[in-house]
Every structure is written in structure tokens, then in C-alpha cells.
Amino acid sequence: MIYLDHAATTPISDAAREAMEPFLGERFGNASEPHALGRAARAALEQARRTVAERTGCEPRQVIFTSGGTEADNQAVFGLAGDEPGRIVVSAVEHPAVREPALQLERRGFAVAWAPVDGNGLLDVEAFRDLVRPGDRLAAVMWANNVTGVIQPISGVAAICADAAVPLHVDAVQAAPSLPLAFAAAGTATMALSAHKLHGPKGVGCLLARDPSAIPPLIFGGGQEAGRRSGTENVAGAVGFAAALAEAPPADDPRRALRDRLEAGLPDGFAVVSADADRLPGHSLLLVAGLRAELLVLALDRAGFAVAAGSACESEDQEPSHVLTAQGLNAAEARSVIRVSLGSGSTSAEVDGFLAALAAAFADLRTGALA
Ligand code: PLP
Secondary structure (H helix, E strand, O other), rough: OOEEEOOOOOOHHHHHHHHHHHHHHHOOEEEEEEOOOHHHHHHHHHHHHHHHHHHOOOOOOHHHOOHHHHHHHHHHHHOOOOOOOOOOOOOOOOOOHHHHHHHHHHOOOOEEEEEEOOOOOOHHHHHHHOOOOOOEEEOEEEEEEOOOEEEEHHHEEEEHHHHHHHHHEEEEOOOOOOOOOOHHHHOOEEEEEEHHHOOOOOEEEEEEOOOOOHHHOOOOOOOHHHHOOOOOOHHHHHHHHHHHHHHOOOOOOOOHHHHHHHHHOOOOOEEOOOOOEEEEEEEEEEEEOOOOHHHHHHHHOOOEEEEEOHHHOOOOOOOOOHHHOOOOOOOHHHOOOEEEEEEOOHHHHHHHHHHHHHHHHHHHHHHHHHH
């Protein structure tokens, strides 16, 4: 199977697996216990925190380990919003891990202003500037989109929020594997990361918080993570996350050239969504008008290639992706996209093989559709 679905998840790296192994075996202690096994676990957890902090440009005390990106996003949105209804500004293309908490707040009486994007899926910065008002509880704009790969102008967004003194939450789950992270310099209040998107284990991530004491916990219990996230610490997960994060993306990312090769070789009938926007280097969303994406994904699967229809989190939905309708695709078009996401190990032979399989699957399906 040729795996071209790295935006959904990535294979764990050797470094992450090896770093985790002792903590799945003989170093199994509970990091909150004072005995030697507990202390060893605590030391490893705090070393992982320092590594994450160093790699993301923040202080160790600003790292709250969570069960992944979804929990980090939820904690930021609910935490920054507070309990009493107020107003929040959220981009129209957020991942469900941000969008659903925002909709939940709306049901609790909050006003949600949805910030629009243009036809390429780029945030309309002037509209965003007009929407953000002093007193808003938070603004949320993702760094890079999981469906289209579009990279948002986060430093400009952060400046607008700083002018209005509105805390900004940035979902950096998709950006982290490809873009250099600098939390403090980015000027955001909070940022969410997930290990399994960057060759770490599933079920672990973190929320970076400029002022962790301003972010209330989502999960209450024994007061771990300095009271910000209760629950026995996932030491192996944090260690694997840190090891994966320590392997920096190459400065000259080879995925970009491969992606360009893929897009240049597409069969007639395919268009690239968000082609004119700055996108993640390995990410390509292909629109094939008049064909249900699932059929193509299944045909490619039979040919030995793993790609996604839309995005993994929405593949089972019957609804067309809100990300794509927000940038002007109609419902039929939004159901006719496949997402190809290359990894650091992807090769030009794989891309060429994929293009041949795509052309063959498309020809078969089109003949079937017309028969
Ligand atoms: N945010 C974005 C942009 C994502 O792509 C994902 C995963 O698909 C998440 C959040 C959720 O992260 P996790 O799978 O760690 O819960």
C-alpha cells in the first residue's frame, strides 16, 4: 500500500518508538508518585516538556500535555470564552475540534461571528479586522487547513487581535509537521498541537498557553499538569511526542517538488482546489467534477493507494465539507474532492504510480458512469 494520506495521520518514527519503549515496559511508574519509579517517570515527562517547549519557542511551564489536538482545541475555546455568554470570532474553515465547541457556545448564548475566506480558502483579513472588537472573548484562526492545506497569515491575524486586546487561539495541528513553530513570537494566546500528525504516537498532544493560569481545566481530578489537565500523565506518549517533534522538517522540503510534479501530471478533468494560495508543501486537494469522491478513493484503494475523500474527520459525514462551501464550492463539488497528502518518505516513483492509477481509475469510473 502506498500511503498518501499523511494529513490524516503519519507512521510513528523510529526515534519516537524507541524513546517510548522503556516507558511501555520497565519504566512504567506513575509520574506523580515519590518513589524511584515515579521519579524516573516524572523526570522523563519534564524532559519531554522541555523539548516540546524548545521546539515550539515557549517556556516549559506553558506546555499543557493533552490527549491530542481535539482536547487542546476544546480547552482553548471553552477556557478563553469563559462561562458568562459573550462574543467570539471564529474562522469559517476551522477543524471540527474548534468549530463544534464554538457551536456549543452558540447554543449556550454566546454570539459567534464567523470570519469569511476568499475563493482560495484564505482568510479575508480586512473582514476579520472589522469583525474583531475589543471585549471579544477570543478569536480562533487555524494556521493551516486540514482539507485544503491553505496556510493562513497568522502574524497579521495576531497583530489585529493584539490591537483589539482579544486573545487568539491557533490550531497548529496541520502546520506543525511542515512549518517552523515559534509560539511566543507568533503572539497568540494559545496554540494546539497533536503528535500523530508529525510521526509521534496517537492520543497525545498539547496546548501551549501564554498564561496557563488563565486557561481553566476541561478535565477535573487529581490536579496533574499544574492543575490544568487532570489524569495520570501519559509519560510514554509525551516522550514519543517530544522525540518526534525534535526531528525538524528539512529547510528545503522535498514534498513541495513532489506535490508540484503530481499537480503537473494530473489527468484531464481534475482541478486543484486552492491552487493560488500558499499551501502546506505535501498537500493537494483534487476536484473531479461529476464524480463522487468515495468511488475514486475506493478504486485507488483497490489499486494500492491510500488517499482521503475530503478529510478524515468528515469522511463519514453526509454533509459536504463546511470548509469547501465556505470558499464557494457547491455541495456537489465539495463531495467530489480527494485529498492527497505526501509524507517526508514519499518518492517520485510513488507519485508517478499514483498518477497512472488515478488516470486508470478515473477512466473506468467515467465509463461506468456513462454506461
Ligand atoms: N485540528 C486539525 C487541523 C486537525 O487536522 C486535527 C486532526 O485531524 C485535529 C485538530 C484533531 O487532532 P487529534 O486527532 O489529535 O485529536
